[in-house]
Amino acid sequence: MHYLKAGQYTYLAGEINALYHEAAVKMGLSDSVQNILYVICEKGTRCLQSEISRLTGISRQTINSAIRKLEHEGIVYLEPGQGRNTVVCLTEQGEAYAQKTIQPLFEIENRIWNDWTEEEQEEYLRLTRKYRDGLKTYLKTML
Secondary structure, X not given: OXXXXXXXXXXXXXXXXXXXXXXXXXXXXXXXXXXXXXXXXXXXXXXXXXXXXXXXXXXXXXXXXXHHHHHHOOOXXXXXXXXXXXXXXXXXXXXXXXXXXXHHHHHHHHHHHHHXXXXXXXXXXXXXXXXXXXXXXXHHHHO
């Protein structure tokens, strides 16, 4: 078997994840807290807890623990959503905290994105979606 080509993608994805981990460490955040705050900020100042789980791939148990910690620190508060859904909302203190810890990531990502041509942006998104869709399809046949 030959793993080189697919392994290169996995290796690059791992390196990118390690860089985000390095950013979290620099900001004094755990990876899960960084990911939770990132999603909430990307959505504005509030987000369904189930959506955080879906978008980050973090287990519900880990998300619950991290949110409880953030709630205790006054960074987030919870509101009931429809059905069993819970809405995670940034407090005023949380918005300031996210501005200091998450906003710099957005700025870096936007700088990188803006360095690319529109064609490069579209090609990256197209190929990433194609990889994701292929992975979904082939994992279904594996499991």
